[in-house]
């Protein structure tokens with residue numbers, strides 16, 4: 001997972017985000033929930049400040065807890 005700008009709101013720390021890099025090297029955040037739930041856009045408009053689907057991604061093993 002690349003480092004994601006925390007100013008992007010909730011998505012960078014969400015369990016359901018999938019970073020996608022374009023052919024030009026731009027980074028987009030795709031919401032995996034969009035595949036099964038029409039409430040969620042595939043590419044959310046950032047920053048997402050409130051989201052009913054948000055689930056905090058667990059910190060990697062050995063990483064300090066926030």
Ligand code: SF4
Pocket residue numbers: 010011014015016017018030031032033040044048051052053054055
């Ligand atoms: S569930 Fe919400 S917070 Fe999580 S990636 Fe999708 S839009 Fe972002």
